[in-house]
Amino acid sequence: MAGVLSMTSLGIVAKVLTDGGYLKQPVGLQIFTVVIIAELIALLLIGFSIGEHAHQLSPVGILILLGKVAGFSVVTWVLSSRVLPPLVALLQRVIQVPQLSLGLLLGMLFLTVYGAEAVGLHGSLGALLFGASLSSLPYQVQREIIPGVRSVAEGFFVPLFFASAGLSFSFTFATLPLGAMAGLALIPLLGNFTGAFIGAYVSRLAVPYAVATGLMGKGVAEIALLLVMWNSGIIDEVVFSFLVLVMFCYILFMPSVISFAVSRASRRTDLPAQLDDIPLGIVRFALEDIKIDDILDRSRRHPAPSVTVRDFTERWIGPHQPHYVVADKGALVGIVSLEMLRYLPKDAWGKTQLDAVVRRQTPLAWPDEQVEDVLHRMSENSLSVMPVVERDSERFLGAVTSSDIIQLMTMETMGESRPPPRPAKASTRSRQNY
Structure with missing residues (x-):
């Protein structure tokens, strides 16, 4: 019960931040990051606790359950992140019917929830794991599918949970002593705020009171878990009814309180400009609707394959850039990695050309592709640069680097306008490679 009372609703917080326009600001991103971490930890603890109570496990049984949970998590993650995304992307490309992919995802979701329940884990944690593993879906596919998922959730499952809670609700909570009511309502409220404030303060977050x-x-997740606990006999009808009433009060009043706190925090002028305490996975919200062509610098020069390794290391290498695109008179040759140069004797650097060490088979990006998808592909292939080519002719247009995207993240998150992409110059000299 303590876990349920300490949970945070990611959906409520995300909606408040989105409606107020704070989700792309440092304060909003910081709060959103902390809420995700807190909800994941709470679901882990609650899911295991409910499963343990339902099965009345011994210490050996707990170890067996942990093994089942670990195995289930690995299998679900592999299937959802490695098998399902390529299948969904293929269906979208060939059939171009978003509803078919939506049906496939919902079917897999139900199977994942059933599998979680079968191994003693609560279904909500299985659903969360399934959703997190789908983050590798192409951004455009996510945009086409997510509205359908949201409609199914808000139009069917959320009303169903509220209806189930309403059918089980009774006014028997009036028999509770006033002291018990005050304790169940106020102690979790004060405990949550105090603990979160201390944790945010110790972690040196910029606005601990807003976090x-x-x-x-x-x-609704808290009400659903309370319903599960009542059906499992963990709490009785009296406590269940009172806590459901408390949750309804949270749902009604806390969005306004959160919005006020975030609004006040966002007006501070002493907030740090750096985003070091925000994971890049969360900062990707700043990349929404931005395409590669929006940031592609077509005037950037690239080393030619005839350049020697020594000249390359003296003239081309920059900080925090381990990979470089090699081009020959406007045609893509490949990518050269600084790590590969470590295996080349230094006395051979003066006579070895990049053509001998270049990696010719490389992943490509297209100008109409979402920046988030390209960043994800960079991470998968352990690259810091991606060649950009035309989708049909594969004519080389330029390259984008991870530094370009990270700079764009920071500018978008801080509310700064990004500079327009620089087109290729008309002169012949600017198109040559050195």
Whole structure:
């Protein structure tokens, strides 16, 4: 019960931040990051606790359950992140019917929830793991499918949870002593805020009171878990009914409180400009609707394959850039990696050309592709640069680097306007490679 009362509703917090326009600001991203971490930890603890109570496990049984949970998590993650995304992307490309992919995802979701329940894990954690593993879906596919998923959730499952809670609700909570009511309502409220504030303060987050307030959001997940606990006999009808009433009060009043706290925090002028405490996976919200062509610098020069390794290391290498695109008179040759140069004797650098060490089979990006998809492909292939070519003719247009994208993230998150992409110059000299 303590785990349920300490949970935070990611959906409520995300909606408040989105409606107020704070999700792309440093304060909003910081709160959103903390809420994701807190909800994941709470679901892990609650899911295991409910499973343990339902099965009345011994210490040996707990170890067996942990093994089942670990195995289930690995299998679900592999299937959802490695098998399902390529299949969905293929269906989208060949059939071009988003509803078919949506049906496939919903079917896999139900199977994942059933599998989680079968191994003693709560279904909500299985659903969360399934959703997290689908982050590798192409951005365009996500944009086409997510509205359908949201419609199914808000139009069917959320009303179903509320209806189930309403059918089980009774006014027997009035028999509770006033002290018990005050304790169940106020102790979790004060405990959550105080603990979150202390944790945010110790972690040196910029606005600990706003982070702590953001962790106070409650939603339908808490009511659903309370219903599961009542059906499992963990709590009785009296406590269940009173806590459902408390959750309804959270749902009604906390969005306004969170919005006020975030609004006040966003007006501070002493906030740090750096985003070091925000994971890049969360900062990717800043990349929404931005395509490669929006940031592609077509005037950037690239080393030619005839350049020697020594000249390359003296004239081309920059900080935090381990990979470089090699081009020959406007045609893509490949990518050269600084790591590969370590295996080449230094006395051979003066006579060895890049053509001998270049990697010719490389992943490509297209100008109409979403920046987030390209960043994800960079990460998968352990690259810091990606050649950009025309989709049909594969004519080389230029390259984007991870530094370009990270700089764009920072500018978008800080609310700065990004500079327009620089087109290729008309002169012949600017198109030559050195």
